[in-house]
Amino acid sequence: MRLDSVTVTIVTYNSARVIERCLDCVLAQDYGSLDVVVVDNASKDATRHILAGYEGRIRVIYNPRNTGFSAGQNLAIRATRSDWVLTLNPDVFLLPDFVSQLVEATRIDRRIGTVCGRLLRIQSDGSPLHERRIDSAGIFFTSTARHFDRGWNEPDDGRYGQTEYVFGACAAAALYRRKMILDVAQSDGFFDPDFFSYREDADVAWRAQLLGWRCLYVHTAESYHVRRMLPGSRNSVPAVLNMHSVKNRFLMRVKNMTGDLYRRIWFPTTARDVLIIGGCLFYEPTSLSAFWHTLTSLRRAINKRRDIMARRRVTDDYLAGWFQQHATAQPVPEAAVSEVYR
Template sequence: MSCRCAAPAGCPCCSASRTPPPAGSTAPSGTNRTTSGRDSTGCASPSIAVPSTRRAPCCATCSTAASGSRTSCRRRRVTPCWRPSSRGSFAISTACARGSRAGPGAGLDRRAARPLRWTTMSDAARAVASVHVLTWNSAELVEDAVASVLAQTAGPLDVLVCDNASADGTPWRVARRFGERVRVVCYERNTGYAEGHNRAIALSDAPFVVVLNPDVRLAPTFIERALAAFDDPRVGIVAGRLMRADGVTVDSTGQFLARARRPIDRGFGRPLDPARDVAGPVLGACGAAAVYRRAMIDDIADDGAFFDEDYFAYFEDLEVAWRAWRAGWKAVHVPDAEAIHLRGGGAPRGRLGMMFDRPTPVLAHIVKNRYLAMLRHDRPAALLRDLPHVAAREVAQWALILGTRPAVVRELWRVREAFARAWHKRRADRARGGRWGAWRRDVPPRGMWRPVPGGAG
């Protein structure tokens, strides 16, 4: 089906191919919905606002106005996107596909995101926290997740639903149900967890950032209780109490690093013992529901990117926690900040067994990302000390890979440049300083290697 709306460039309310508008039609100056559900442009989507036609230059080096098709300027390719004007209405502009980033909020033009619906800028500016729900074909899950965010006792909140090119109508369902209370941002491709959340961080400026999976349901006081832990200026990460859907089994009460160099979600798969699940230090938070301080994000970001985009998905939450620890930031567990994580059910299995339940490309990401984190952050003396644990893990892992998934080797070879980049980051970290002084060169203390006394499970 072709869209026949008169928006000047690529329809913002459907992904269908453009056809010329009806003869005599003109581009609207703003959204004008009729009672039949069609706007004055003839667009059939009743819930997605059509942008105005005000244009803006594509970049500082090229004064060419934005056009409807993909164009090029003297130095960078550009692609159209939608951005809000200062009055909260829509305006057409362009987004540079490549560009520099001076910080998490800078260089947004290279991110090429297309927001479908925006809250007013004044609402976003006064938000106490920005909540980012990253989706990919999550239509059956995301509405309940967003509803739990909008029911929070803390506020106001800047809520973004960022969609990784879903094919099941995820962004449209969110926009139709929640309207102006949520910003819906459609990415042009599946960016993965790391880049997807980095783009969302660049679109917001609240002092705290909450990252969520679409299969998470927050208790109404989750954000309020989590934000209370940031009274300590050194706290950069807060991990809540994540439970399974049965309300009895623990999903995570904070993240740690095993001596075999794999992430541990404390209490994973075990019944909750409230008497033992007490507030205290952890290494990091499970990326399904984590709360970060914006000042920490700015402090430890790599060229403006908080999550390492070489990771795509898996292990990126632990790598961020490891990096934050080296920079002198703290992470704490707040058991009163409760949420449900609808992770796949079934009896708990060993983590190595769970890895090999994944498709081959996903398994390759898990293996690669563990090595990337070790290459950047680990130390030879610490590896030597924990060699029996690391060696046992390597033998078991590679026996399974070579015996059942040899294609993983080919996948790792294809991304070999990521290892070179990790080595360069390691060298850059040696002289790196931040808010709390020079970065640590050691690995986390022994209390961070495994669940500490007093934790759940």
């Protein structure tokens, strides 16, 4: 039986500290049909020199300027023809069977468009934590229209220890089906370039859910992530990224929020919006420009919304079931799992 082809796409920007280990882990995968495409966003450190050392084993596209994660990934994806695309951050280190575990699990359901494994935390110097802790077991949305990584910083003690459906995947290490990429992509690409960076994976997940695609979390596929942007530590994040975070919260809602869902969660969502606006006014004025950038992108966002809503394939009740107070998941039928792993 022919193996599904997989391409790993990586966007680098001043990633010299981590990219060599990342690539070595990718090239050590036990999966037999794997290609690698790296887009370098005009790095100023030794990243390009390191990438040159992998000539013949990977394909590198050199951007003349930093176009951000979204546009960089779109460029890499357009350079691929594989059945699946694994988006990977340069600070993620895969265990050798990560790709094969994910691809094997896709046989469970043809509606699976995204697959993610268990991302575990690792220290900035690449050494393990004293206690194994989870970085992401998929992403979920709350009734305030915020999204989080499931299990973030929780002990890896057996929780999230089953394969199940989740709302979406953290794009630091997410496997996307080609058919879904083509279905979900809009005129300017799979990831929205207006987002530049941050929340682009949540936007893709929401679009995919609206169009009837499912996301599978595979608990046996493990990797490690050196996360630089830690939840709840905005002061340690560059101001421009905080600004994009605020902007993208509103752009994502303009594009994907249905009228019925807004009717159900309007009060907690609006209360959160008031807090965000107040925070920008009194504590984080560097993010106030997010509202101007949102306005300049509004017409494009509305046009994208028309396209998404015209092709929507799920019911209001199904969608609302994902926007709860706490992390939600849906079980995979035991018969489907048994058929794959018998």
